[in-house]
Amino acid sequence: MRKIGLSIFTSFIFLSFAQAQVHTLDKIAAVVGSGIILQSDIELQYAQYLVSGQQPNPSIKCLILQNQLTQKLLAQQAVIDSVQVKDEEVDSEVDRRMRSFIQRAGSQDKLEQFLGRSVIQYKDELRPDIKESLIAQRMRSQITEKVNTTPQDVKDYFEKLSKDSLPTYNKEVEVGEIVFQPKLNKEEKEFYKQKAEELRARVKKGEDFANLARLYSQDPGSAPEGGDLGFFDRTVMVKEFTAQAFKLKTGEISPVFETEHGFHFLQVIERRGEQVHVRHILVIPAVTQASLNRAKATADSVYNLMIKAKNFDFSSAAAYYSDDKETKYNGGMLLNAENVQTRSTYIPTDKLDPQVALITDTMKVGSVSKPALFNDPQTGKQSYKILYLKSVTNAHKANLEQDFAKLKEDATNQKLSRTISEWFAKRRKETFIKIDPEYQGCPPLKGWVSDETTAQAKTE
Known part of the structure; x- marks a missing residue:
């Protein structure tokens, strides 16, 4: 039942996405300073929204464009302020998203069918947007880093709330x-350790690692991907796993080892600086x-x-x-x-x-x-x-005595929101922004374009 539903849903998304690309590939949806946002960029993110399990809702495209506009403004300011992210951070986020997409789609093959391209190609397409998104996040953090909420701020926030609006x-x-x-105990574990040893022996004799992982690995996150865990650094995995992953050369297979999750063996696929790309097979002992x-x-x-x-x-x-x-x-x-x-x-x-x-x-x-x-x-x-x-x-x-921590969180969020809103209001006035008439009626985009620009667009 689940597989049938997923197949129908995937087919629907694929057709919608393919049609959107054919008809709107080169259309410019918005211009922000020195950057442009293509309609195909919006369609690509809408496809990601659908493959994440959400119901079709075209109005979401308004929010997608709003998010891309804010991202462009933040990223352009980041260039001025020399705010950057490392390539390793981008690679890690790309891999994380791809694992999530593959898990949602059911398999890598189904995802590639939906996308109409290979995962490798899709990663290359995603990478620039993800890099810009990470830079924008860092720029946003820099804008708000000096926001501080004192006890007096919390008291002032609380006293300004009307009695009717108290949470x-x-x-x-x-x-x-x-x-x-x-x-x-040791005797009870031995059966499962031996099972992992037998699978490792089959890999060493030439059987395909990925196929064995799909069939026998008990890691629900990586098994459908042939055991592939993508790139990660030394801070992500448990220490026993990290020790094995970072001491092997590309192509080498580890011995069977135990972690809190069970018995594993892994193979290093690629090394890149302080990151390693591995696949593994996990055997979980039964209680x-x-x-x-x-x-x-x-x-x-x-x-x-x-x-x-x-x-x-x-x-x-x-x-x-x-x-x-x-x-x-x-x-x-x-x-x-x-x-x-x-x-x-x-x-x-x-x-x-x-x-x-x-x-x-x-x-x-x-x-x-x-x-x-x-x-x-x-x-x-x-x-x-x-x-x-x-x-x-x-x-x-709500009262100050019992709920100070909650009220402080609310007061802080209000200050953060106000700081960001003021920054964007100022930047919008200083930046040339043009939005395609198709999106100018979007409620989230109200205030993004000046009256002069809107009037000009209507006469074109």
Whole structure:
């Protein structure tokens, strides 16, 4: 069912994109200073929008053009201010996007059918726009880098809000966790290590690495691409993987090695400065009932210790016992996924993992739960967890005492938006901008063209 739907959708996009290129390839949609935006540039980004899984919506082209106009202005200022990005950064972003497109399309062959060209050709077409986009992002950051929000700014922002417009915050909780992941012993792991060794032996004997990766690799992100991970630097992968990737020469195949994800072996395809391009095959060991039983026994033991202790330190217990790297160094506390940048530990109850919400709903503040078995909805992995309910904040109207962090974020966003808007307003007045009449009625483009330029366009 999924494959049929994807095939129909891909065919629809391909036809739309191909027709748009035939009829509008050389049309100039806009001129910004010394730069031009072609209609084909807009159609290309609209095709990317569709292949990312979005529903057809031609009005999106107005937003695409607005984004390209802002990108051009920022990039042109970046040249003046000598703002640059490294080729390695561009290559990394190109590879990241291509992996995403291939995954969405279902395979590299399907993506190439949709595009009407090879992935290599498409990468070459994408690269200039991605480079300009990265430069524009860096220029935007430079414009706003001095924006600072003081406590007085937050107070002023709050006092200017009318009582009727004060935000209402839902019930929130602070929840900690200690995670006990099932671990296989040496004997249990041996079967999976041997499976990886057998696949490596087949590659060494001449079988195609990419075909074996598609058939047997358990890495969902790279298996459809023949195990290809694209280019990456030393900061991206886990240390064991990085060590193997960066010590091999082009064409060499690593021995089988273990990481937290399972057993791998990899082949280096290309080296480029401080980046390496590899493909790999991953074999993930399956959790056994015996390993689950061992995890539960450990969790029960830690729970009993915490119950017996009069004043237990949950933060220290999480740092010492938890197997979850994301929370153990944060005192075991879960972070609000919608406010990761602010590292807020206050999570609306409607945003909690349903498994966590079910348990914490009956807990008292300051208490810990008995160990319970959890299933990760994304990976399907199982683990035992002890939960800690640190605080509960009931639904309420915003106030400075309880919601300073949230109000500071809102005040900062307002200052950032105002700074960027003022910069663009000034740059638009100083820059020649001409937009094709087809797009001058777009609401997002209001104010981008002066009245004189609009009148001139209508008479042409």
